[in-house]
Amino acid sequence: MELTKERLTIIIASAIAIVLVGIYAFLYRPLISQCIQAGRECKGIETEVSEAHTAIELLKIELLKQVATKRTLISEKDISLAIDEFTKQGRSGGINFTSIVPREIKAEAGSMYKVLPIDMEMESTYKELAVFLGSLEQLEKSLVTVKDLNMTSDKGKREKLDTRLTVNMYLSGR
Secondary structure: OOOOHHHHHHHHHHHHHHHHHHHHHHHHHHHHHHHHHHHHHHHHHHHHHHHHHHHHHHHHHHHHHHHHHHOOOEOHHHHHHHHHHHHHHHHHOOOEEEEEEEOOOEEOOOOOEEEEEEEEEEEEEHHHHHHHHHHHHHOOOOEEEEEEEEEEEOOOOOOEEEEEEEEEEEEEOO
């Protein structure tokens, strides 16, 4: 059988077509199936994340209601009692307060509360600081939030921290 140009072209085209069908069947199609399956998994995970986000928002609202019913905002005359409460909490956990400076009380127009920023400097270990920050939620005489936190390790002792902290103490706006 003599190979003419036409037959050679048909054979080459057929071989290329067979190779392309093989690549599609053995490589491309399984990859597409995997992509479709991964897309389904992602949509399922997105649904779960959305549901979790909704549950977190509802839980946050419930916790705020509980905090509001448990605590009342303190008045300006009780500031020293509240500061004393959280310094005692810190000292009992090993925190060494080197400076506590209350700043000017801020009140937004029409707000139901005022905010007293308190700058603190303290020395502690990582664990003592973590326990102290976690215990701020359990204070009974005041409601405080951490506004600013700056930690540096002590040059002499690596396990010790020098911490600058600003907390906002919320006061009754009345």
